[in-house]
Amino acid sequence: MSLNLADARTIITAAEAKATEIGQPMNIAVVDAGGNLVSHVRMDGAWLGSIDISINKAFTARAFDLPTKDLADNAQPTQQFYGIHASNHGRIMIFAGGIPVKRDGVVVGAIGVSGGAGDQDQSVAEAGSTAL
Amino acid sequence: MSLNLADARTIITAAEAKATEIGQPMNIAVVDAGGNLVSHVRMDGAWLGSIDISINKAFTARAFDLPTKDLADNAQPTQQFYGIHASNHGRIMIFAGGIPVKRDGVVVGAIGVSGGAGDQDQSVAEAGSTAL
């Protein structure tokens, strides 16, 4: 019950189209049900620092089965998960751009997007996460 | 003066029963008096990202001989231990779910629980920490 490479490419194609539409080059990563990388692309001109972030956003979305944007709310100072970004050897990303990918209601992987403002990353991730 | 594997299993059994009772699958870890892992279980369906967190909560609770929930108060911005989560190579967890385990008033290890909301993690950790 995990997405495969063909699924990952479908997701990335949709996300890439959205990134092109909004005019913001992105790093886009897809992980499987085990949280392991299936595919990554860095669009021309996208930030180098976002390679790692996109992969980790995808990991985080699968690691907790929720959008990283939602995790952010709980990871602020004084909130219940404040400090979670120090766990998992620096792989937990607590801002928008990571979203679980579901098939028939079951999480089969996740997408992570990084390269723009938070709402841009989020919209590109949404385009990808709903492509299956 | 440290808990052993049989103790860890008693603690995990009690914690697991509580997790089942509240309907939230958890990662549960127990460390000994040296802060080193004695046992870990990931219940079916529990978050992958919580493996590391449960082990680190247990370490943290023993490392400072206090519930990680209490550490949280002191680790917020402007408080005296703000920044402590950057120490110990990312092993310090500053939110609820880690509790020292005592025998005859002496800390002999700790339990760490991760997989739900903060109060869920805390209630499962409490069930485990009082099982000896």
Next chain:
Amino acid sequence: MSLNLADARTIITAAEAKATEIGQPMNIAVVDAGGNLVSHVRMDGAWLGSIDISINKAFTARAFDLPTKDLADNAQPTQQFYGIHASNHGRIMIFAGGIPVKRDGVVVGAIGVSGGAGDQDQSVAEAGSTAL
């Protein structure tokens, strides 16, 4: 298609019985099909340094779908995989004690054992890997 916690406990019970039989306390770890930890136990008196090794042996056996003992042959100086132990952030163990666990011919996880001589680790891992 992954082993679950009940499977992991069956595997650990069999491995632990073997370790007791040969009189050598062990660290025993089981990972799922995604390479993520499902359960770990450290038997009383087992080496502290073997906590990490047992978990990483299990990861390695799943990461390459082969016994770590076989990987060792290929990871010696002048052999084709020499240097592989530097990859995956130090998680690749290239000596005996890690074995994939299969169900109906498919790898569904792996066991890692550390705490004794290589042949002891291997025999305990074999007892666990064939328990399902």
Next chain:
Amino acid sequence: MSLNLADARTIITAAEAKATEIGQPMNIAVVDAGGNLVSHVRMDGAWLGSIDISINKAFTARAFDLPTKDLADNAQPTQQFYGIHASNHGRIMIFAGGIPVKRDGVVVGAIGVSGGAGDQDQSVAEAGSTAL
């Protein structure tokens, strides 16, 4: 003077075709002239442990502008670069499968392949590195 995403895809397509031809699923990664990841794919069934290795082989091939296979000869015990695999935070891979990619005689990036025996990785990397 660096390869871009379109180039990376051309390289990956050629490498993937070779991997399919020899019947061995692979992880394939391409880095740019800066040594930074441009794209990665994990073919269905390819080893999880090879995600990191493929990316690092590509990095290494660009980092030293030579095939990782050649580096191996110099990285054996008693040879001049013995110990180099401990540098660069574990990113240096000293076995076959990483090859620089040139355009008009200039290195513009590199490909890294991992998932089979050394000669399989090498042949797939060669198919990719000559695709531009």
